[in-house]
Amino acid sequence: KNQRVCHVAVQLEMGSLWEEFNRLGTEMIVTKAGRRMFPTFQVKLSGLDPLADYVLLMDFVPLDDKRYRWGPGHLRPKMDEWAIVSFDKLKLTNNLLDDNGHIILNSMHRYQPRFHVVFVDPRRDSERFAHENFKSFSFPETQFMAVTAYQNHRITQLKIASNPFAKGFRDCEPEAW
Amino acid sequence: KNQRVCHVAVQLEMGSLWEEFNRLGTEMIVTKAGRRMFPTFQVKLSGLDPLADYVLLMDFVPLDDKRYRWGPGHLRPKMDEWAIVSFDKLKLTNNLLDDNGHIILNSMHRYQPRFHVVFVDPRRDSERFAHENFKSFSFPETQFMAVTAYQNHRITQLKIASNPFAKGFRDCEPEAW
DNA sequence: CCCTTTTCACCTAGGTGGTAAGAT
DNA sequence: ATCTTACCACCTAGGTGAAAAGGG
Numbered sequence: 001k002n003q004r005v006c007h008v009a010v011q012l013e014m015g016s017l018w019e020e021f022n023r024l025g026t027e028m029i030v031t032k033a034g035r036r037m038f039p040t041f042q043v044k045l046s047g048l049d050p051l052a053d054y055v056l057l058m059d060f061v062p063l064d065d066k067r068y069r070w071g072p073g074h075l076r077p078k079m080d081e082w083a084i085v086s087f088d089k090l091k092l093t094n095n096l097l098d099d100n101g102h103i104i105l106n107s108m109h110r111y112q113p114r115f116h117v118v119f120v121d122p123r124r125d126s127e128r129f130a131h132e133n134f135k136s137f138s139f140p141e142t143q144f145m146a147v148t149a150y151q152n153h154r155i156t157q158l159k160i161a162s163n164p165f166a167k168g169f170r171d172c173e174p175e176a177w
Numbered sequence: 178k179n180q181r182v183c184h185v186a187v188q189l190e191m192g193s194l195w196e197e198f199n200r201l202g203t204e205m206i207v208t209k210a211g212r213r214m215f216p217t218f219q220v221k222l223s224g225l226d227p228l229a230d231y232v233l234l235m236d237f238v239p240l241d242d243k244r245y246r247w248g249p250g251h252l253r254p255k256m257d258e259w260a261i262v263s264f265d266k267l268k269l270t271n272n273l274l275d276d277n278g279h280i281i282l283n284s285m286h287r288y289q290p291r292f293h294v295v296f297v298d299p300r301r302d303s304e305r306f307a308h309e310n311f312k313s314f315s316f317p318e319t320q321f322m323a324v325t326a327y328q329n330h331r332i333t334q335l336k337i338a339s340n341p342f343a344k345g346f347r348d349c350e351p352e353a354w
Numbered sequence: 355c356c357c358t359t360t361t362c363a364c365c366t367a368g369g370t371g372g373t374a375a376g377a378t
Numbered sequence: 379a380t381c382t383t384a385c386c387a388c389c390t391a392g393g394t395g396a397a398a399a400g401g402g
Binding site for chain 3: 163165
């Protein structure tokens with residue numbers, strides 16, 4: 001592995017929330033127009049070379065068949081700072097003809113989100129080193145099933161309890177979250 | 178001038194709205210937190226080399242003293258397409274200590290917005306060619322005075338009539354805009 | 355007196371799950 | 379029967395000028 005990526009470490013943000021969902025069997029809604037993930041996939045990066053350029057992206061590995069990618073763009077990390085990368089604008093869709101750059105997933109199938117840090121190699125023959133210029137990370141607690149409607153009512157209730165945009169469906173508990 | 182920029186042409190969007198404001202003497206609000214411009218500075222680009230990289234930015238030339246810049250980032254133009262660049266997220270502030278990347282302007286002073294297309298020269302000694310790698314554009318009808326409160330009531334009325342976010346202050350006319 | 359700051363009601367824009375109807 | 383779609387009320391988030399208060 002290239003020196004620019006071999007020391008890179010990644011920590012999942014909101015890990016306890018992910019685990020809480022994972023215990024119930026996380027589900028993510030997919031729609032024609034595209035739907036955000038909740039919890040948001042968010043990681044804290046360290047060990048980046050402040051002078052190097054990186055491309056950060058995600059893909060979704062089916063615990064069945066195909067694979068899809070999504071990237072939030074370039075990053076040149078700031079010195080003395082743990083870069084936090086949020087995929088909050090990433091959207092999931094079940095529309096095979098989607099042209100909005102959303103992730104196309106198969107409803108009722110399970111997926112493992114994966115995160116990749118790719119060093120942008122400035123050398124002319126960088127293709128030759130492509131295999132050593134990236135590092136990938138998987139967090140098992142972020143696995144989920146793509147659905148068009150929630151299958152498990154307890155997942156629905158946890159989403160309503162923890163997602164600010166679903167506050168309209170809460171019954172009570174003004175301070176619990 | 179470099180071939181990558183010498184054929185670049187730019188057309189101001191919403192020209193007639195800018196002219197309507199200009200006839201009254203355009204004013205732009207500046208606040209501590211930063212305020213958007215309205216009308217938005219928006220241009221249509223043509224003559225770009227589809228294989229080249231560009232940086233697009235704006236600055237504000239005082240019809241008195243200092244100068245400030247703001248850039249929306251890189252652009253690699255799509256073939257067969259007139260790229261439209263919108264500076265709708267640009268904000269103006271009068272806070273000299275601003276660290277949000279907003280444009281710091283002097284209230285009660287007049288400014289001329291200016292647009293620059295900069296070719297990202299891949300050559301090692303690109304600094305030597307910096308003077309020939311950009312092209313700049315000024316539209317006199319986009320001049321304005323920075324203010325903390327509107328000075329001309331007719332400007333206020335035109336803003337209310339044409340800015341969707343000010344719809345709450347309209348008296349009538351559901352179809353006029 | 356002139357200019358700036360703060361707060362506010364009223365918008366735009368868009369992210370939620372519920373619900374009922376539609377599709378297979 | 380099972381999964382999908384379209385629409386909805388209800389939120390978050392944030393862009394408006396008005397008005398009143400603050401500052402020199």
